[in-house]
Amino acid sequence: MPAALDKRTYRSPLLHQILHGGGGVALNLLRHGARDDGAQFFDNSALNQSVIFKYPRFEYELENDSEVDYATQNKWLSICRPIETAIYVPQMLEAPERGGYAIYMRQRNYPDLIREHIGIEIDDVLSPSNADIVKLKIIDEIPSLDPFLLKATFDQYKIAIPPVFLRLAREEEVIIKTMITQRIMPVVGRALDLGPTEIRDKCEKFVQAIWNPGLPEASLFTEALRLERRQAGPVFIAWKGITFYQMQFERGLEKIRDILHWLGTREAVPYDMHLHMIHRDQHEMFKATVERKLRNAVSKVKQVLHNYDFAYRTLVDGNDPLPFRDFLVTANARYWVLGYCCMCMNHCRNIFDRSLSRSNHGMLSFAQFGQLLSNMDTVLNSQTALDYRINP
Incomplete structure (x- = not known):
């Protein structure tokens, strides 16, 4: 990429993240199309020449997670999610960094923009008949575009996705099944009064049911936790x-800790600060604000995982299933909070790495540092306007 284009692209935090944000942030079908012959995610050629991306959108502050009523937040989040799904349509396929259009799936004129830029007529936004629009709607149901979540969600709808778009998904699936199995084993053993060997066999069937709620073991699990049968699918996906x-x-x-540590070192002072002393206090305040927001995102994740562990320990050690049952029933809200925070941190890691790759022996200029902070603040603030046109 020519230097002039790279510099111009770098000034657009949204476009920067669309094109360089990594697998969880963006599904870059342009990149897949250039690399993988014959693999098509969609039937529509315009969609296969786009980038599907996720971006934090709504202000969502959880200063004290213990004060949040997830029973009510769950419904709110299903409508006003803190993460947007959008389609980036570049003006020039050979130079996507030159800008294009973002079609956000929850904006009012979404059907009109899909018709204009993609060439698909949407007959019903809520229950579309077009297979590609159905896929987009399913993608909108998950907080990020990680291969594992894509696979798990599309499997739930029995829609096959070409394996090339799901690299690492099976490896991650094995790890996650192992993690859930470790959680389930003590519960199954106590509930059914089984020996170690029988527990392992039974747990495998329970875990299979979490991946396929239609299996008989799913009903045993939902009955044990007093869940309604219709709740099984959404609960298992969220779990x-x-x-x-x-x-x-x-x-x-560890990478986030490195970033937070770096912000407090002498390397986190622009090497040309002496030329910008008039703005020094403003710069330091901005840096402190971004650091606080990043720490807050980490804190939110830790709080949700703490609640998860507390509910589980109450079930296993205290023989009280209600906290764990309540956690699972409201898991969808926590799922989106975790997705939102993890996406913010993912964005910040990518921004930091790309910024430091342009550093001078690990130090940034005043302008580079300001861009780093601005890009991270844009992500962590989650109030970016839904601009239809994206310029470099």
Whole structure:
């Protein structure tokens, strides 16, 4: 990429994240199309030349998670989710960094924009008949575009996705099944009074039921936790999602700690600060604000996972299933909170790595540092306007 284009692209935080945000943030079908012959995610050629992306959107502050009534928040989040799903349509396929259009699936004129830029007529937004629009609607039901979540959700709808778009999904699926199995084993053993070998066999069937709620073991599990049968599908999807984000959070936490540590070191001072002393206090305040917001995102995830562990321990150690049952019933709200926070942290890791790759021996100029903070603040503030046209 020419240097001039790279510099211009770097000034657009949204476009930067669409094109370079990583697998959980963006499903870059342009990149897949250039690399993988014959693999098509959609039937429509315009969609296969786009980038599907997720972006934090709504202000969602949980300063004290213990004060949140998830029973009511669950319904609110299903309508006003803190994450937007959008389609980026570049003006020039050979140079997507030059800008294009973002079609947000929850904006009022979504059907009109799909017709204009994609060429599909949407007959019913809530219950579309077009197979590609159905796929988009399913994608909108998950907080991020990680291969595991894509696979788990599309499997639930019995829709096959080409394996090339789901790299690492099976490896992650094995890890998550293992994590859920470890949670289930003590519960199954106590409830059914089984020996170690029988517990393992029975647990495998219970875990299979979480991936396929139609199996008989699913009804045994929902009855044991006093769940309604119709709740099984959404609860199991959210449980898998929470476990996935727990794994993702634990994998990425060290990098976030490195970023927070770096912000407090001498390297986190622009090497040309002496030329910008008039703005020094403003710069330091901005840096402190971004650091606080990033710490808050980490804190939100830890609080949800703490509640998860507390409910589980109450079930296993205290023989009281109600807290764990209540956690699962309202898991969808927590699923979206975890997805939102993990996505913010994912964005921040990508922004930080790309910024430091342009550093001068690990230090940034005043302008580069300001761009780093601005990009991270845009993500963590989650109040980015839904601009239809995206310019570099």
